[in-house]
Amino acid sequence: xxxxxxxxxxxxxxxxxxxxxxxxxxxxxxxxxxxxxxxxxxxxxxxxxxxxxxxxxxxxxxxxxxxxxxxxxxxxxxxxxxxxxxxxxxxxxxxxxxxxxxxxxxxxxxxxxxxxxxxxxxxxxxxxxxxxxxxxxxxxxxxxxxxxxxxxxxxxxxxxxxxxxxxxxxxxxxxxxxxxxxxxxxxxxxxxxxxxxxxxxxxxxxxxxxxxxxxxxxxxxxxxxxxxxxxxxxxxxxxxxxxxxxxxxxxxxxxxxxxxxxxxxxxxxxxxxxxxxxxxxxxxxxxxxxxxxxxxxxxxxxxxxxxxxxxxxxxxxxxxxxxxxxxxxx
Amino acid sequence: xxxxxxxxxxxxxxxxxxxxxxxxxxxxxxxxxxxxxxxxxxxxxxxxxxxxxxxxxxxxxxxxxxxxxxxxxxxxxxxx
Numbered sequence: 338x339x340x341x342x343x344x345x346x347x348x349x350x351x352x353x354x355x356x357x358x359x360x361x362x363x364x365x366x367x368x369x370x371x372x373x374x375x376x377x378x379x380x381x382x383x384x385x386x387x388x389x390x391x392x393x394x395x396x397x398x399x400x401x402x403x404x405x406x407x408x409x410x411x412x413x414x415x416x417x418x419x420x421x422x423x424x425x426x427x428x429x430x431x432x433x434x435x436x437x438x439x440x441x442x443x444x445x446x447x448x449x450x451x452x453x454x455x456x457x458x459x460x461x462x463x464x465x466x467x468x469x470x471x472x473x474x475x476x477x478x479x480x481x482x483x484x485x486x487x488x489x490x491x492x493x494x495x496x497x498x499x500x501x502x503x504x505x506x507x508x509x510x511x512x513x514x515x516x517x518x519x520x521x522x523x524x525x526x527x528x529x530x531x532x533x534x535x536x537x538x539x540x541x542x543x544x545x546x547x548x549x550x551x552x553x554x555x556x557x558x559x560x561x562x563x564x565x566x567x568x569x570x571x572x573x574x575x576x577x578x579x580x581x582x583x584x585x586x587x588x589x590x591x592x593x594x595x596x597x598x599x600x601x602x603x604x605x606x607x608x609x610x611x612x613x614x615x616x617x618x619x620x621x622x623x624x625x626x627x628x629x630x631x632x633x634x635x636x637x638x639x640x641x642x643x644x645x646x647x648x649x650x651x652x653x654x655x656x657x658x659x660x661x662x663x664x665x666x667x
Numbered sequence: 668x669x670x671x672x673x674x675x676x677x678x679x680x681x682x683x684x685x686x687x688x689x690x691x692x693x694x695x696x697x698x699x700x701x702x703x704x705x706x707x708x709x710x711x712x713x714x715x716x717x718x719x720x721x722x723x724x725x726x727x728x729x730x731x732x733x734x735x736x737x738x739x740x741x742x743x744x745x746x747x
Contacts, residue, residue: 355685357685357689361685379712379715379716379719380684380685380688380712380715380716380719382685383685383688383716383719383720383723384719386723387719387722387723390723391723392723392724392725393720393723393724394692395685395688395689395692397689397693559683589680589681589709590681
């Protein structure tokens with residue numbers, strides 16, 4: 338936001354790009370859950386673009402991003418976050434976009450030293466070089482600390498209008514935001530990608546392990562954001578909604594997964610993901626019953642719905658908490 | 668200009684934002700100014716995001732209706 342405004346201040350026409358990897362965290366991802374309904378239901382990139390008065394283009398990179406995530410040349414961060422490879426990839430895609438759409442250069446909001454993996458002094462030239470952008474990549478917020486780029490050399494922009502921010506502190510950015518009259522701004526970088534989230538990364542690693550390869554579809558990674566995930570057997574896992582909002586969300590998947598719902602007592606909706614043998618249904622049903630209002634009842638009835646819509650009823654004894662193995666819980 | 672009676676339907680049910688916006692954006696790219704898009708969404712986030720995307724990209728929201736858990740947003744494609 339600040340980088341874009343700094344360049345707009347120099348009379349340059351700016352448009353925004355937002356890459357959708359499938360792992361993006363947005364206010365309404367959380368808003369699936371009822372308890373989070375009060376979070377603003379907005380897409381931050383759109384909101385920022387509107388504040389800046391610029392067009393915004395979404396670029397769906399879900400498929401291409403898989404290669405970045407499966408084989409990051411520069412490795413993962415603390416979790417399954419391939420931040421440096423991700424940045425290189427996105428700048429590369431931005432370069433493709435500006436060439437197709439007759440724009441002259443790329444700007445990012447990067448600041449030297451801001452992030453431990455991707456925004457270090459040593460990694461700044463790596464991103465410019467490996468993305469192929471080279472001198473067409475301008476970082477207005479720390480440009481004065483970096484060699485002059487093509488837009489400066491060509492006189493398209495004035496280097497004096499760039500900044501020399503560095504380090505983890507956000508104080509200079511906050512002061513600049515105030516100067517520009519921005520009273521509100523989106524969450525600083527770092528919390529905007531599920532791959533930086535440890536519990537999410539555990540679930541993703543489990544998904545890959547269970548399938549014997551690093552592979553996923555968009556639905557898989559969406560479902561990892563929702564519900565309680567338990568893997569009682571290597572072949573399948575149970576995804577159990579934690580409240581009404583998640584139940585509604587999971588309901589949208591009932592034609593793709595076997596689903597279970599308690600009928601004798603109020604309870605969650607659950608999906609079964611993987612290879613489920615008939616004898617596994619009782620195990621899954623007992624786990625689901627454990628999370629229903631009938632957890633202390635002798636028997637709980639559940640409706641089991643196959644993907645084709647056929648249903649049947651199963652009556653089970655809810656699994657006592659001590660039988661739910663810790664290692665099942667992802 | 669396209670005939671406003673021709674409505675392109677974008678089924679974005681079950682998709683979480685920004686996917687509904689991306690589907691609408693991709694549909695809009697193929698259309699001429701004046702054409703209409705009817706987006707059917709279940710993510711309530713689309714109620715904010717599709718109008719916001721339309722505002723900043725020069726498209727016009729014609730109608731928004733919600734029934735049960737489905738939201739229908741009709742927009743008219745502007746100059747691109």
